[in-house]
Amino acid sequence: MSNVxxxxxxxxxxxxxxxxxxxxxITHWVNAVxxxxxVSSGWQIYNASPLYPFTFPSSVTLGGWLAxxxxxxxxxxxxxxxxxxxxxTVGLVSGRLRRRLLPIRPRExxxxxxxxxxxxxRHADLTVYNAVQKVAYLGVLLATIAIVISGLALWKPVQxxxxxxxxxxxxxxxxxxxxxxxxxxxxxVIHVVMALLVPRSLRAMIRxx
Amino acid sequence: MRSSHKPPPGVDAKLLVxxxxxxxxxxxxRLFLRGGxxxxxxxxxxxxxxADGLSAERALRKVSEFNDWVQARLFCPRRLAPxxxxxAITRPFPFNAFYPEGAAPDxxxxxxxxxxxxxxxxxxxWNLDQLHALPQETQITRLICVEGWSAVGxxxxxxxxxxxxxxxxxxxxxxxxxxxxxxxxxxxxxxxALHPQTQMTLKFDGEILPTxxxxxxxxxxxxxxxxKNPKHVIGLAVLNNYTGGYWEDRGYNWFxxx
Numbered sequence: 001m002s003n004v005x006x007x008x009x010x011x012x013x014x015x016x017x018x019x020x021x022x023x024x025x026i027t028h029w030v031n032a033v034x035x036x037x038x039v040s041s042g043w044q045i046y047n048a049s050p051l052y053p054f055t056f057p058s059s060v061t062l063g064g065w066l067a068x069x070x071x072x073x074x075x076x077x078x079x080x081x082x083x084x085x086x087x088x089t090v091g092l093v094s095g096r097l098r099r100r101l102l103p104i105r106p107r108e109x110x111x112x113x114x115x116x117x118x119x120x121x122r123h124a125d126l127t128v129y130n131a132v133q134k135v136a137y138l139g140v141l142l143a144t145i146a147i148v149i150s151g152l153a154l155w156k157p158v159q160x161x162x163x164x165x166x167x168x169x170x171x172x173x174x175x176x177x178x179x180x181x182x183x184x185x186x187x188x189v190i191h192v193v194m195a196l197l198v199p200r201s202l203r204a205m206i207r208x209x
Numbered sequence: 210m211r212s213s214h215k216p217p218p219g220v221d222a223k224l225l226v227x228x229x230x231x232x233x234x235x236x237x238x239r240l241f242l243r244g245g246x247x248x249x250x251x252x253x254x255x256x257x258x259x260a261d262g263l264s265a266e267r268a269l270r271k272v273s274e275f276n277d278w279v280q281a282r283l284f285c286p287r288r289l290a291p292x293x294x295x296x297a298i299t300r301p302f303p304f305n306a307f308y309p310e311g312a313a314p315d316x317x318x319x320x321x322x323x324x325x326x327x328x329x330x331x332x333x334x335w336n337l338d339q340l341h342a343l344p345q346e347t348q349i350t351r352l353i354c355v356e357g358w359s360a361v362g363x364x365x366x367x368x369x370x371x372x373x374x375x376x377x378x379x380x381x382x383x384x385x386x387x388x389x390x391x392x393x394x395x396x397x398x399x400x401x402a403l404h405p406q407t408q409m410t411l412k413f414d415g416e417i418l419p420t421x422x423x424x425x426x427x428x429x430x431x432x433x434x435x436x437k438n439p440k441h442v443i444g445l446a447v448l449n450n451y452t453g454g455y456w457e458d459r460g461y462n463w464f465x466x467x
Binding site for chain 2: 045046048049051066067068070071072074075078156157158159161169170171174
């Protein structure tokens with residue numbers, strides 16, 4: 001991975017710094033596809049027994065009916081397991097996750113959030129996340145932890161009954177799973193809008209710089 | 210509709226309405242995976258020919274078989290499903306089947322026989338008096354439906370493990386298959402059959418099992434999803450070959466362990 005270039009100030013002047021090393025770009029796009037499958041098949045499963053007084057239109061659900069949705073959901077699950085393992089392992093061992101996301105200072109969050117709302121938030125240097133980005137990325141990581149724990153609890157409420165208990169039982173886990181999905185989808189919408197507003201960031205996630 | 214969507218012999222196709230309608234695939238759609246905007250979006254993203262629904266379905270079923278394997282390894286034979294106090298019982302307990310409630314089969318209790326077959330020593334059929342005379346156990350556990358909802362109920366009956374021992378079943382066989390009077394069927398792995406909470410249920414909530422909950426005999430497995438808890442059971446077979454089941458053949462994961 002090109003961490004040398006990423007931090008080297010002199011190199012930056014010559015060639016644009018590597019914003020995203022190759023492993024991040026690959027896992028990002030694998031993740032993007034897998035998340036879309038998980039969400040659309042999850043909505044299909046939800047529709048079989050809606051937890052809240054609404055259902056998702058069939059045009060945005062995957063699988064055709066409950067069994068199809070379940071087959072997709074429990075297949076894409078493995079893609080996320082492998083992909084997430086690679087991403088977290090390399091991210092933690094290389095220290096990139098920590099460097100990119102921490103520290104988060106409340107004052108900077110307030111300042112950058114205000115700037116974001118008034119359209120004055122700059123993305124001049126894509127290698128440095130602003131405080132709003134840090135909060136958003138850390139938040140979606142926490143939602144991911146919640147959705148994995150509640151998902152395991154729903155899949156195995158007997159074998160992993162401690163995880164189910166942590167979510168307030170089987171029925172509690174349904175709510176946690178739905179809530180975490182909502183957080184991830186809201187993040188995803190904002191994330192895509194921001195990427196389109198700052199096309200350089202989209203290019204960086206494809207070409208690396 | 211695919212041939213496998215035909216109701217099994219003995220089941221009136223007209224019964225496949227009502228509650229089941231929301232579960233069954235759209236009949237106008239030959240392949241249950243085809244169609245839907247998100248599938249098109251996926252095809253664009255991945256470049257895969259997902260429009261070829263047959264191969265996608267085949268691949269997904271392979272993963273489902275892998276998931277059977279994973280779940281069998283996750284299953285702990287001594288790990289018990291949570292039990293609940295009487296106050297936690299869901300009342301009224303929901304009815305759910307592939308037919309509407311009024312179409313549940315009427316079974317004559319005097320003529321009822323449980324046929325036992327396969328890798329067992331004693332193949333004499335059982336009548337209801339004989340089954341009721343066996344030692345009974347009661348459990349208050351949560352039934353979790355593949356649809357997502359759950360309900361706590363109280364079931365009383367004979368531990369399946371004790372019954373299998375009594376009929377001299379080969380406990381090293383792979384599967385136990387159940388057939389039901391309305392044409393339903395399901396099969397389970399032997400470790401699940403031998404689980405201490407797996408029960409041949411004769412009573413629900415202290416009363417003789419009502420028709421809608423599977424009179425006269427239901428298999429209650431709190432370590433499996435609800436559709437693997439067959440009602441109106443008339444046949445039990447201990448086997449080494451895979452036989453699938455009514456919903457399993459239509460795409461639900463076979464192991465479906467909790």
